[in-house]
Amino acid sequence: MRLVIAEKPSVAQSIAAVLGANSRKDGYMEGTDVLVSWCVGHLVELSPADVYDERYVKWRFEDLPILPELWKYQVPKDKKKQFNILKSLMSEARVTEIVCATDAGREGELIFRLVYRQAGCQKPVKRLWISSMEDQAISEGFRKLKPSQEYDPLYQSALCRAQADWLVGINATRLFSVLYRQTLNVGRVMSPTLSMIVDRWSAIQDFRSEPFYTVVLKLPGFEAAGEKLKIKAEAEKLLNKCQGKSATVTEVRTQEKTEKPPKLYDLTTLQREANRLLGYTAQQTLDYAQSLYEKKLITYPRTDSRYLTTDMAQSTAGVLQSALSLLPENVTKGYSTDLKLLLDDSKVSDHHAIIPTHALKENILERLPKGEQELLKLLAIRLITATGEAHRYSETTVILDCCDQRFTSKGKTILQPGWKSVEEYYRNTLAIRKTEKKAETPLPRLEKDQRFDSVSVRLEEGKTTPPKLFTEDTLLSAMENAGLEDLPEDAERKGLGTPATRAGILEKLIKTELVERRGDKKLKTLQPTHKGVALATILPEQIKSPQMTAEWEDKLKHIEKGQLSPELFMAEISQHLKDLVRTYRAVSEPPGELALNPESIGPCPRCQDQVLEGERRFFCQNKTCTFALWKDNRFFKDKKKALTREVAASLLQEGSILMKNLYSPKTHKAYDAWIIMEDTGGKYVNFRLDFTSGETKDKDKTSTKSKERMEKS
Incomplete structure (x- = not known):
């Protein structure tokens, strides 16, 4: 008898229906010669640090780095029942063969292998590898089961990824949390991603907008713009010079251009497009896609391929016709398609691109939740546009001369709408904010040496713009392309x-309050929180480098292909952590959100932001502000007093404090006096003594609090 193990109950039910396992048992389905059961996500996971040694319950610098020689695994309490069911089924005498039917990818392989290993099973294993949950695909997959050994490198890659993430997460999180006396979440991929978000945010904060000016000729049927000028007086001088003068066409260039149809979606491009057009987060898109996959409406979503295999041509033709039927006849009339554009065996590895299945019908859309409905429609539209004709247009550039100055105008004429006719129709059905560049219109017929007399001119003012904040669309692109800076365009992607x-x-960055989403429903940006900026500031390059992490990800791909030893990869990670613990020292004055006591002691007298306590000073959390009260202050030391937190708070909130028993270096006697803070905005804050007899009206308001602090000091 054969035991089939799927990743989720819903997938197991689909497989059981095809195999005839219709008898429902506790935790599995049974048929004549087959049992079908399931995992519930990760049934077996890496044990926490304290399982290796009880002393690791406490986080201490001297215990780092924690590098297990023999890895330990455990079954979470809430998943023990299902694990025990699988273990019992594996050990049954009637079961002679196991089929791994978890999701056909790196994590699916790891989920099954850890269960198989933890259960101590040694029975032969076959692998089911499919890209669709349709009945036909499942039947075909079982006719082509592969030996499990073919996927050993995939398992090794998954195992290395999990162990590397554990090592970096445990050691780096403990290291920085201990040094800065608060919990700071650090991760192998999370921290470089945070670094990219903070770097973009910092570039925007540091950006200084500069004005520019453009003189524009207003001509019959079109306009022509001069070069951008930084000085307004120069632009106005040119404006006056050209007003009412003649302009002559010196050059007319017309070039025919072609835009090929877009490729099909892999998961990243699907997430990017769904974010840009529909406002979905990357996680929402993945969840919707997974649900559609389990409902047999789309193919396997966790893919990095954008092509189909040649043997899919016939089946895809039927799906394409179903997709076309979703559009109005006036849109599809005369629309030509070519399936060969989608087919390339050399560019499909484990899974092909994401496309709808034969279950795609118009009435299906109506029965789906809105999110799934919109995503399925997006996939159908992409299948149609990817098979369409090229979009062709002619672009005309005209150069004119006016008063010996060059002016340029561009126009565009559509020659063949091609695939863009469907895309334009689809986008018009969406309530998208118009953020894209305004479409260019055709120019009137112009010829060289054509002259325009008494031209009218106007002056346009503009400003240079900073880089844009990341959206999930643009951040996913940056993550995908990390590590490609110095490689040719056709190089294999590394990525985070x-x-x-x-x-x-992305969701973990949000959950740990290092990053937040801001903006309206359709146009949310990703911005670092104060804590996120602070954490990225103190992290060393070896932890937050996107390039280094992309290199690690690339090495995991090489392990997956059997081209790199897992032992070498893990040795590199371990050495990296040893070096980090050995060399890193806490920043003496951490950024505001990582101060020893992140609670404000009062407002900054210079910018009204919050003043926090550091190891050596009280400082303004505003990075651009220079205000600071140094604890090792000579004024207070000479009087044998300390600039404590309480004293600093009084000075900030009230401007003064009454202190008793101040020491006089000249008379060697003690005295009482008011200490007044006088901040002139310089490098150092000044203080002076006030011996005024009788407290002033203003001091009366604050004397009670000040005296209380003075008694404590």
Whole structure:
């Protein structure tokens, strides 16, 4: 008898229906010659640090780095029942063969292998590898089961990824949390991603907008713009010079251009497009796609391929016709398609691109939740546009001369709408904010040496703009392309994380309050919190470098292909952590959110932001502000007093404090006096003594609090 193990109950039910396992048992389905059961996500996971040694319950610098020689695993309490069911089924005498039917990818392989290993099973294993949950695909997959050994490198890659994430997460999180006396979440992929978000935010904060000016000729049927000028007086001088003068066409260039149809979606491009057009987060898109996959409406979503295999041509033709039927006849009339554009065996590895299945019908859309409905429609539209004709247009550039100055105008004429006719129709059905560049219109017929007399001119003012904040669309692109800076365009992508894990990384950054989403429903940006900026500031390059993490991800791909030893990869990670613990020292004055006591002691007298306590000073959390009260202050030391937190708070909130028993170096006697803070905005804050007999009216308001603090000091 054969035991089939799927990743989720819903997938197991689909497989059981095809195999005839219709008898429902506790935790599995049974048929004549087959049992079908399931995991519930990760049934077995890496044990926490304290399982290796009880002393690791406490976080201490001297215990780092924690590098297990023999890895330990455990079954979470809430999943023990299902694990025990699987273990019992594996050990049954009637079961002679196991079929791994978890999701056909790196994590699916790891989920099954850890269960198989933890259960101590040694029975032969076959692998089911399919990209669709349709009945036909499942039947075909079982006819082509492969030996489990073919996927050993995939398992090794998954295991290395899990162990590397454990090592970096445990050691780096403990290291920085201990040094800065608060919990700071650090991760192998999470921290470089945070660094990219903070770097973009910092570039925007540091950006200084500069004005520019453009003189524009207003001509019959079109306009022509001069070069951008930084000085307004120069632009106005040119404006006056050209007003009412003649302009002559010196050059007319017309070039025919072609835009090829877009490729099909892999998971990352699907997430990017769904974010840009529909406002969905990467995690929402993944969740919707997974649900559609389990409902047999789309193919396997966790893929990095954008092509189909040649043997899919016939089946895809039927799906394409179903997709076309979703559009009005006036849109599809005369629309030509070519399936060959989608087919390339050399560019499909484990899974092909994401497309709808034969279950795609118009009435299906109506029965789906809105999110799934919109995503399925997006996939159907992409299948149609990817098979369409090229979009062709002619672009005309005209150069004119006016008063010996060059002016340029561009126009565009559509020659063949091609695939863009469907895309334009689809986008018009969406309530998208118009953020894209205004479409260019055709120019009137112009010829060289054509002259325009008494031209009218106007002056346009503009400003240089900073880089844009990341959206999930643009951040996913940056994560995908990390590590490609110095490589040729056709080089294999490295990237941060994988298509399947990037959404989870973004959600963890949000959950740990290092990053937040801001903006309206359709146009949310990703911005670092104060704590996120502070954490990225103190992290060393070896932890937050996107390039280094992309290199690690690339090495995991090489392990997956059997081209790199897992032992070498893990040795590199371990050495990296040893070096980090050995060399890193806490920043003496951490950024505001990582101060020893992140609670404000009062307002900054210079910018009204919050003043926090550091190891050596009280400082303004505003990075651009220079205000600080140094604890090792000579004024207070000479009087044998300390500039404590309480004293600093009084000075900030009230401007003064009454202190008793101040020491006089000249008379060697003690005296009482008011200490007044006088901040002139310089490098150092000044203080003076006030011996005024009788407290002033203002001091009366604050004397009670000041005396209380003075008694404590």
